[in-house]
Amino acid sequence: MKSKLYYIHDPMCSWCYAFKKDYDKLKKKLPANIELVNIVGGLAKDTDEPMPKDMQEKIASIWHEIEKMTGAKFNYDFWKKCKPRRATYLACKAVLCAKEQNRENEMIDAIQEAYYQKAQNPSDEETLVSLAKDLNLDMTMFQSDLKSEKIDELFQSDLEKRRELKVFSFPSLVLQYKKELYPINIKYNDVNKILKQIENLSSNVYF
Numbered sequence: 266m267k268s269k270l271y272y273i274h275d276p277m278c279s280w281c282y283a284f285k286k287d288y289d290k291l292k293k294k295l296p297a298n299i300e301l302v303n304i305v306g307g308l309a310k311d312t313d314e315p316m317p318k319d320m321q322e323k324i325a326s327i328w329h330e331i332e333k334m335t336g337a338k339f340n341y342d343f344w345k346k347c348k349p350r351r352a353t354y355l356a357c358k359a360v361l362c363a364k365e366q367n368r369e370n371e372m373i374d375a376i377q378e379a380y381y382q383k384a385q386n387p388s389d390e391e392t393l394v395s396l397a398k399d400l401n402l403d404m405t406m407f408q409s410d411l412k413s414e415k416i417d418e419l420f421q422s423d424l425e426k427r428r429e430l431k432v433f434s435f436p437s438l439v440l441q442y443k444k445e446l447y448p449i450n451i452k453y454n455d456v457n458k459i460l461k462q463i464e465n466l467s468s469n470v471y472f
Contacts, residue, residue: 275308
């Protein structure tokens with residue numbers, strides 16, 4: 266029986282952005298008998314309210330912390346050029362829209378690059394539409410899907426799956442074999458330790 270490795274993330278999560286390099290390596294090295302499944306976890310609900318100044322400062326300080334810990338680089342011009350909002354649901358839905366066109370991973374990468382390297386705001390619909398154009402997606406389909414009941418239902422399904430997996434922080438990895446769930450510790454800049462956990466679980470559980 267093929268097992269599943271769930272990757273629970275949010276495209277606007279700074280720790281997920283820092284994990285991208287490791288996740289890309291993991292995708293290449295993961296054993297063929299394990300199916301990798303992305304789940305968008307929904308970090309922050311939709312809002313038109315500007316992000317309070319103290320929250321902006323707190324998040325910027327977290328970026329500095331992530332840089333020191335992982336080596337990931339952030340463009341702090343975001344805080345000067347954009348009007349930050351604590352809202353990631355639309356970006357999550359944009360990922361699901363791209364998934365409908367078999368471009369899920371490309372959209373995740375594009376959102377992270379826009380947000381953290383180009384100081385653009387993926388909380389804004391126009392940013393997501395621009396990214397979809399850059400990816401040469403079917404724009405009529407993308408824009409229709411973005412506000413559709415279908416995508417909302419898929420998003421709610423992912424949120425429910427996150428709760429079922431008992432995940433409350435991003436990024437998270439959970440290995441599922443039959444009905445059993447096994448959380449995998451995230452190790453930044455050391456994908457081999459992640460693979461070793463999976464290998465150890467595989468030898469103990471599957472045989």
